[in-house]
Amino acid sequence: MHRSGATMAWNVFKFCTALRGLGSIMILLVLGVVGVTYYAVVLTVYGPYLFGGLLDCLIATAVLILFHSLLAMLLWSYFAVVFTDPGSVPPNWRPAIDEERGEADPLVGSESSHGQSDRSNQQIRYCRKCNQLKPPRCHHCSVCGRCVLKMDHHCVWVVNCVGAQNYKYFLLFLFYTFWETTLVTLSLLPEFIAFFSDGEIIGSPGSLATTFLAFVLNLAFALSVLGFLIMHINLVSGNTTTIEAYEKKTTPKWRYDLGRRKNFEQVFGMDKRYWFIPAYSEEDLRKMPALHGLEYPSKPDFECQEF
Numbered sequence: 001m002h003r004s005g006a007t008m009a010w011n012v013f014k015f016c017t018a019l020r021g022l023g024s025i026m027i028l029l030v031l032g033v034v035g036v037t038y039y040a041v042v043l044t045v046y047g048p049y050l051f052g053g054l055l056d057c058l059i060a061t062a063v064l065i066l067f068h069s070l071l072a073m074l075l076w077s078y079f080a081v082v083f084t085d086p087g088s089v090p091p092n093w094r095p096a097i098d099e100e101r102g103e104a105d106p107l108v109g110s111e112s113s114h115g116q117s118d119r120s121n122q123q124i125r126y127c128r129k130c131n132q133l134k135p136p137r138c139h140h141c142s143v144c145g146r147c148v149l150k151m152d153h154h155c156v157w158v159v160n161c162v163g164a165q166n167y168k169y170f171l172l173f174l175f176y177t178f179w180e181t182t183l184v185t186l187s188l189l190p191e192f193i194a195f196f197s198d199g200e201i202i203g204s205p206g207s208l209a210t211t212f213l214a215f216v217l218n219l220a221f222a223l224s225v226l227g228f229l230i231m232h233i234n235l236v237s238g239n240t241t242t243i244e245a246y247e248k249k250t251t252p253k254w255r256y257d258l259g260r261r262k263n264f265e266q267v268f269g270m271d272k273r274y275w276f277i278p279a280y281s282e283e284d285l286r287k288m289p290a291l292h293g294l295e296y297p298s299k300p301d302f303e304c305q306e307f
């Protein structure tokens, strides 16, 4: 029993080390897909159309402007997720003390509530690997080897944990990736159909292969990112992280669910001008502690609930 536990821990450790090693390769892979797509859309197909007839030129201009704008937003969001720390626990962090009761606030809702007498149900979670207390919604990531605030998941594509301070950037990355890959799929579709029909084929075998590859890759990304996007729209509207969605199955009421609009603002901030860019306004950062990842407002009926 003991031995098998140790073996499993060792396997998990090896797996996590492998994931860490994958790091920069994934960034190169993302840039590679962007490069192949750029070559196909801009250099092979739509660039030459600019010098064709008026209609071709207009369509090509529209496609190229849209392509470059979405690409700029996609890369900005991508590198914002890669380089933004999702949030770590400050050294010697302690939960806020509840003055009235003279003890720390309960951080997690206990599964069975036995009234006032059962105070042992008040759990302040502790991470044995980091030797520190865990703030609410914080989880230990075994790939990063540390506790991450409001951890959502460890993402191999961005070589970083997705948590409190970069979750919005991750969602924007999904959003722009979806629209960019959809645009590329639709704009390369006529080329793809022409390739399989009897029409004459123009271009070198190399550029044809790149166009074909770009079409298939972008179609695959558009479909899989759409699935992720729908999942995360549901999670944001319920103010839940991916980890919490697995954990809370037994609890029908969710203490952080403040209604759709407020749940959205807890991730995207209140300033509309910042909703579509991977950044927050200074005012939001000052006013909303949730954006920093240590404190989260909960439903009024949860605040006065007896544990």
Ligand SMILES: [Zn+2]
Pocket (backbone or CB within 6 Å): 127, 128, 129, 130, 131, 139, 140, 141, 145, 146, 147
């Ligand atoms: Zn930890």
Ligand SMILES: [Zn+2]
Pocket (backbone or CB within 6 Å): 141, 142, 143, 144, 145, 148, 153, 154, 155, 160, 161, 162
């Ligand atoms: Zn991680």
